[in-house]
Amino acid sequence: MSVFIIRRLMQALLVVWIMSLLVYVGVHIVGDPVDMLINPEADQAEIARVIRDLGLDKPLHEQYWYFLKNALQGDLGNSFIFNEPALKLVVQRIPATFELALAALGLAIVVGIPLGVYAGLKPDSKISQTIMASSILGFSLPTFWVGLMLIMFFSVMMGWLPSFGRGDTATIFGVEFSFLTWDGLQHLFLPALNLSLFKLSLVIRLARAGTREVVHQEYIKFARAKGLSQNRIIFVHLMKNIMIPVVTVLGLEFGGLIAFSVVTETVFSWPGMGKLIIDALHNLDRPLVVAYLMVIVVLFVFINLVVDVLYSILDPRVRLRDLKG
Amino acid sequence: MSETTNEEKVTLAPIETPFKRIWSDFCQSKVALAALIVLLIIIGIAIFAPWISPTNPYDLASVSILDGKLPPGSESLSGVTYVLGTDGAGRGLLSSIFYGLRISLGVGVMSALVALVFGAIMGLSAAYYGGRVDTIIMRIVDIQLSFPAILVALILLAALGKGVDKIIIALVIVQWAYYARTVRASALVERSKEYVEAATCLALSDRRILLRHLLPNCLPPLIVIGTVQTAHAISLEATLSFLGVGLPITEPSLGLLISNGFEYMMSGKYWISFFPGIALLITIVSINLVGDQLRDVLNPRLQK
Amino acid sequence: MTDTPILDVQGLETHFFTKDGVAKAIDGVDFTVRKGEIMGLVGESGSGKSVTGFSILGLVDPPGKVVGGKVLFKGEDLLQASDKRMQNLRGDRISMIFQDPMMTLNPVLRVDTQMIETIQAHEKVDKQTAWQRSRDVLAQVGIPSPEERMRAYPHQFSGGMRQRVAIAIALLNKPDLIIADEPTTALDVTIQGQILYETQKLCRETGTAMIWVTHDLAVVAGLADRISVMYAGRVVEQGDINDVLDNPVHPYTLGLLGSVPGHNTRGTRLYQVPGMAPSLFNLPKGCAFQPRCEFATADCQQDQTITEPVPGRAVRCCHPQLEVSS
Numbered sequence: 001m002s003v004f005i006i007r008r009l010m011q012a013l014l015v016v017w018i019m020s021l022l023v024y025v026g027v028h029i030v031g032d033p034v035d036m037l038i039n040p041e042a043d044q045a046e047i048a049r050v051i052r053d054l055g056l057d058k059p060l061h062e063q064y065w066y067f068l069k070n071a072l073q074g075d076l077g078n079s080f081i082f083n084e085p086a087l088k089l090v091v092q093r094i095p096a097t098f099e100l101a102l103a104a105l106g107l108a109i110v111v112g113i114p115l116g117v118y119a120g121l122k123p124d125s126k127i128s129q130t131i132m133a134s135s136i137l138g139f140s141l142p143t144f145w146v147g148l149m150l151i152m153f154f155s156v157m158m159g160w161l162p163s164f165g166r167g168d169t170a171t172i173f174g175v176e177f178s179f180l181t182w183d184g185l186q187h188l189f190l191p192a193l194n195l196s197l198f199k200l201s202l203v204i205r206l207a208r209a210g211t212r213e214v215v216h217q218e219y220i221k222f223a224r225a226k227g228l229s230q231n232r233i234i235f236v237h238l239m240k241n242i243m244i245p246v247v248t249v250l251g252l253e254f255g256g257l258i259a260f261s262v263v264t265e266t267v268f269s270w271p272g273m274g275k276l277i278i279d280a281l282h283n284l285d286r287p288l289v290v291a292y293l294m295v296i297v298v299l300f301v302f303i304n305l306v307v308d309v310l311y312s313i314l315d316p317r318v319r320l321r322d323l324k325g
Numbered sequence: 326m327s328e329t330t331n332e333e334k335v336t337l338a339p340i341e342t343p344f345k346r347i348w349s350d351f352c353q354s355k356v357a358l359a360a361l362i363v364l365l366i367i368i369g370i371a372i373f374a375p376w377i378s379p380t381n382p383y384d385l386a387s388v389s390i391l392d393g394k395l396p397p398g399s400e401s402l403s404g405v406t407y408v409l410g411t412d413g414a415g416r417g418l419l420s421s422i423f424y425g426l427r428i429s430l431g432v433g434v435m436s437a438l439v440a441l442v443f444g445a446i447m448g449l450s451a452a453y454y455g456g457r458v459d460t461i462i463m464r465i466v467d468i469q470l471s472f473p474a475i476l477v478a479l480i481l482l483a484a485l486g487k488g489v490d491k492i493i494i495a496l497v498i499v500q501w502a503y504y505a506r507t508v509r510a511s512a513l514v515e516r517s518k519e520y521v522e523a524a525t526c527l528a529l530s531d532r533r534i535l536l537r538h539l540l541p542n543c544l545p546p547l548i549v550i551g552t553v554q555t556a557h558a559i560s561l562e563a564t565l566s567f568l569g570v571g572l573p574i575t576e577p578s579l580g581l582l583i584s585n586g587f588e589y590m591m592s593g594k595y596w597i598s599f600f601p602g603i604a605l606l607i608t609i610v611s612i613n614l615v616g617d618q619l620r621d622v623l624n625p626r627l628q629k
Numbered sequence: 630m631t632d633t634p635i636l637d638v639q640g641l642e643t644h645f646f647t648k649d650g651v652a653k654a655i656d657g658v659d660f661t662v663r664k665g666e667i668m669g670l671v672g673e674s675g676s677g678k679s680v681t682g683f684s685i686l687g688l689v690d691p692p693g694k695v696v697g698g699k700v701l702f703k704g705e706d707l708l709q710a711s712d713k714r715m716q717n718l719r720g721d722r723i724s725m726i727f728q729d730p731m732m733t734l735n736p737v738l739r740v741d742t743q744m745i746e747t748i749q750a751h752e753k754v755d756k757q758t759a760w761q762r763s764r765d766v767l768a769q770v771g772i773p774s775p776e777e778r779m780r781a782y783p784h785q786f787s788g789g790m791r792q793r794v795a796i797a798i799a800l801l802n803k804p805d806l807i808i809a810d811e812p813t814t815a816l817d818v819t820i821q822g823q824i825l826y827e828t829q830k831l832c833r834e835t836g837t838a839m840i841w842v843t844h845d846l847a848v849v850a851g852l853a854d855r856i857s858v859m860y861a862g863r864v865v866e867q868g869d870i871n872d873v874l875d876n877p878v879h880p881y882t883l884g885l886l887g888s889v890p891g892h893n894t895r896g897t898r899l900y901q902v903p904g905m906a907p908s909l910f911n912l913p914k915g916c917a918f919q920p921r922c923e924f925a926t927a928d929c930q931q932d933q934t935i936t937e938p939v940p941g942r943a944v945r946c947c948h949p950q951l952e953v954s955s
Binding site: 015136137139140141142143144145148149151152156163252255256259260262263266267277278281282289293296300304 | 468473479567568605606610
């Protein structure tokens with residue numbers, strides 16, 4: 001098992017390194033590096049100084065080496081707008097985005113799986129057909145528009161829920177969390193709901209497809225022949241089998257949630273990473289953009305790693321195959 | 326006795342072309358049929374927008390800020406009835422939506438088509454030539470697909486800047502990987518079939534084998550993915566425009582219209598964002614419904 | 630001595646309602662199984678033998694449905710029993726062993742989980758006791774080092790081992806009756822032999838009755854006490870195994886036995902029953918075997934009732950072949 005994890009870790013590190021190469025080279029090929037990294041309003045002396053400091057007058061591979069060296073020490077340059085280390089700014093916002101993404105994921109799972117399993121067990125019932133029809137709506141509706149409509153209805157018309165910001169937070173281990181306060185929860189609900197909609201449809205469809213496939217398997221019939229209760233068959237035998245494809249897809253999609261939070265955070269003014277980069281793009285704050293991209297890449301690779309490990313825990317056949325091969 | 330009736334049936338039934346069969350299977354779903362009709366109407370609106378719009382929202386002379394923020398159904402000072410109301414600058418919403426549909430659909434379909442062609446070529450090449458070509462192409466596809474579309478789009482647009490052509494390029498780069506992977510999968514299945522071996526033995530040129538033999542059999546999944554991806558492209562473009570990194574103000578797609586209306590929502594002027602959203606919604610849902618039905622119809626495993 | 634049989638199936642009918650028509654998978658199955666005896670249920674593919682097993686346990690899935698008859702288990706009609714009652718009986722008083730051991734066990738659950746849950750579904754015992762009982766039964770079916778193997782997953786066992794696990798599960802709650810649906814068909818011939826022998830031994834020791842469903846006469850010959858022959862959804866002949874094999878009475882059984890290669894038929898052309906089994910959608914009126922039977926007459930168009938031409942033998946035929954055949 002640990003061999004498996006170590007191997008995956010090495011692969012992950014490799015990917016991060018390659019991506020850093022790509023991002024860096026991309027930035028240098030596509031635009032003028034001077035513009036990229038230096039505040040456009042600096043004067044000549046400043047520009048000359050920065051060029052020398054950052055080694056921009058040196059050949060590309062040396063620059064990349066510089067970049068890598070600095071990056072490993074945690075220095076990705078300073079944001080133009082905030083004039084603070086870009087990396088620090090991005091990392092500060094991670095908890096907010098993660099909280100939002102996790103809440104959305106949680107909603108999608110908690111609501112989606114029961115609905116999907118039901119639709120799979122009784123595919124011809126009216127309820128199931130309604131569920132499936134709504135799921136099409138779920139992934140067709142553009143997230144940002146739904147967010148607007150949610151605000152429209154719940155905040156402006158009904159005044160039930162706040163429409164922007166994060167509200168009060170409580171701190172654990174020095175990190176702020178919203179869900180621990182009632183006010184924070186109120187602020188969290190709408191954006192989490194908005195972000196979860198797309199994934200909800202996906203989970204429902206997956207759970208339904210998985211259920212329909214598993215229900216016809218011999219081992220389910222055998223479980224009935226053993227006299228097991230309906231509940232046991234559904235919640236243990238069925239669930240464990242459909243969790244495998246669901247978890248895999250969800251895990252891969254979690255990264256998508258983080259990326260897509262860009263939209264939700266903008267609509268609800270949720271102070272996460274996503275909002276940061278949109279503002280950065282508008283303000284041409286290039287170091288911030290680079291910092292965000294690198295952080296995201298690392299996050300993604302890490303998430304893929306966790307999913308792989310989870311998958312092998314859930315499906316014992318994969319574990320052994322990997323050990324042999 | 327039953328044998329003669331079977332024989333009769335065989336001689337009387339007309340020969341069905343694939344298209345006819347697909348069409349009749351497609352029509353089995355009333356919902357999908359309705360969606361198709363709606364889609365055709367929308368496409369019609371998009372194409373004929375300049376001729377059927379009640380007002381021209383881009384003719385600065387006819388737009389007056391005094392007409393701004395009128396709720397749906399109200400009459401302006403100049404006597405024009407705005408069926409869906411006006412936006413902040415006084416442009417009729419219905420007309421803006423028509424023009425917006427034109428741009429949204431145009432950009433979405435164009436990028437999907439280019440991505441399809443490019444992706445199909447890559448996928449076919451990967452499947453046909455195999456070996457290193459295959460490995461390289463699929464590596465790129467895998468890496469790209471492991472990142473969410475919106476992220477890739479953001480990165481590209483950060484580098485490329487604004488403009489219709491740049492958006493289309495970004496959308497194409499985001500999408501081609503799906504097509505490539507799908508086409509490669511179908512092509513691999515086909516390639517191992519005997520008729521391709523036969524064609525190779527006959528020393529037909531590579532291109533001929535690719536185009537005339539492999540490609541037609543890869544079409545069904547391609548069509549299905551194509552419809553779904555077009556919906557995604559339209560949605561993605563709207564999202565990017567909403568975020569302000571998509572199309573420039575000179576080419577207002579539905580996303581931009583919605584974004585324009587954002588600031589007015591707090592004061593209850595919901596229609597500025599609402600109606601363009603509905604238009605977007607109807608477009609995407611109908612494409613998805615049609616795509617869903619096409620998938621069921623074209624899936625060989627579901628054929629009896 | 631001959632008290633109530635453990636199982637008394639009378640006129641069982643199970644039909645499948647598909648959009649291509651009604652397939653009469655079982656159209657008149659009658660047999661009895663006595664306490665502790667092994668009944669071989671024999672027939673070719675499509676004869677309905679597997680469906681019989683499922684019908685008895687109430688496990689027929691739609692579009693199939695049991696439409697008639699009685700299944701008396703220790704006097705109680707299972708077809709009238711509630712779902713809850715059936716759930717109590719399954720795995721406890723009547724167990725089933727399926728054909729393909731690969732697909733029968735849930736691949737993502739450990740073997741001990743799947744065994745313990747069978748016990749706990751029917752009895753209030755704690756996990757430890759259930760675990761011990763499972764381990765003992767595994768040892769009984771011949772699995773080495775059962776304590777370790779119990780923690781394993783199904784795919785880590787070989788085919789023969791997996792089937793032994795399935796048999797162990799069937800025996801866990803000391804059922805009165807085990808229905809085994811072609812349990813050795815998917816296994817090697819040598820393993821098959823072992824399992825046959827061990828199963829027979831176990832049934833004798835525990836006094837468990839068994840219905841062994843198979844298409845293989847050779848299997849039945851060495852294993853069963855009595856045999857029921859099925860054709861096109863009906864039991865056409867039933868009786869003591871040696872009696873039936875030596876002196877088959879129904880023309881189908883005659884044909885079946887005649888087509889089995891043996892020492893004395895070496896070098897000669899194997900006999901083949903002419904024609905093909907009828908489609909279950911379109912059964913001929915009266916006797917289903919009639920189109921292929923060389924002894925058929927006009928009487929065969931009538932529904933065939935069960936007669937007892939020879940003591941201890943039940944037949945559905947109006948021309949039972951009583952002369953001793955070679």
